[in-house]
Amino acid sequence: MDYYSSHISRLIEEFCALPGIGTKSAQRLAFHVLNMPKEQVKSLTDAITSAKENVRYCESCFTLTDAPQCPICADPKRNHKQIMVVENPRDLAAYEKTGKYEGVYHVLHGAISPMLGIGPSDIKLKELMVRLKEDVDEVIIATNSSLEGETTAMYISKLIKPVGIKVTRIASGVPVGGDLEYIDEVTLLRAYEGRTEL
């Protein structure tokens, strides 16, 4: 791409490396950024830098947050005896959008995938087991209904059952193979209400 200057080429390459951004989109983004007022560009880079610097895992549920505990774990009105296990923070956000779930979460940051070489020790499972030593009534497994999500759900239920805590799985109202974050709120609620004991 030598018809662009090196700075522009580099910027296009950086945008291209982001997920879901092709060459055309990257070009559009690059020229958009170059045409933005200086303060807006600074605001964008500051947002990236400060998010990267300040965001860490919640010490309870391991979602991404900028305080030691996330707003959900720090909320005494939430039911801390009900833990919903999700694969990533976007799935947590998807369930929060329903506005009806009152328990707390546990974010695994992934799912067990023998194909990709991701084992139980590569996700936040040990940390979930530690939480179960406290007073917990129910663990709701809300991993995706993909092969990896189902595998993870089975694995977790086998792990928790001996502890004597109720383990449920969200109903398969969620379309098989679908990604939790793209599903509408009503379907997500149906899946929550129709959860069955494993």
Add this chain to the structure above:
Amino acid sequence: MDYYSSHISRLIEEFCALPGIGTKSAQRLAFHVLNMPKEQVKSLTDAITSAKENVRYCESCFTLTDAPQCPICADPKRNHKQIMVVENPRDLAAYEKTGKYEGVYHVLHGAISPMLGIGPSDIKLKELMVRLKEDVDEVIIATNSSLEGETTAMYISKLIKPVGIKVTRIASGVPVGGDLEYIDEVTLLRAYEGRTEL
């Protein structure tokens, strides 16, 4: 979006403000950035900042570049007597990809649009007229074949004809209403070869 921390929300909003990025894509980008190694994040923000700081208009053709003159204008092998007028640097890049055009360019940075209140003085037209005082054989108008592009082409041809310089328009092999940057190289070449005098 209070289920995300303020830093994440702000980052999502910043991404959302970019063209062609919706809420879902912005969330994906934000979490992707948070999961990127620190050096990669720095590389991204540096690319944005340094592009913004170093990129300026070429003093001849007004494309975006990081030297006083762009590589095309600085190239003595190009035919400086043939000037192709385009709306923006992406259109210039689209023609450069054909690899056959040997003249130079003039980037207008827009098109005349009475609807949007963009007049002849809002684009780099005066700068084009200054260039025509030097030894120029032909001005090829390669604005988009949209209403604004056609209006601009007509306006420029009326402006240049009294000067006595040949003015041509790329052939309408370009589909009407189409955006130049998305058209394949062969069609762009046909349009160049079939240009007609205005």
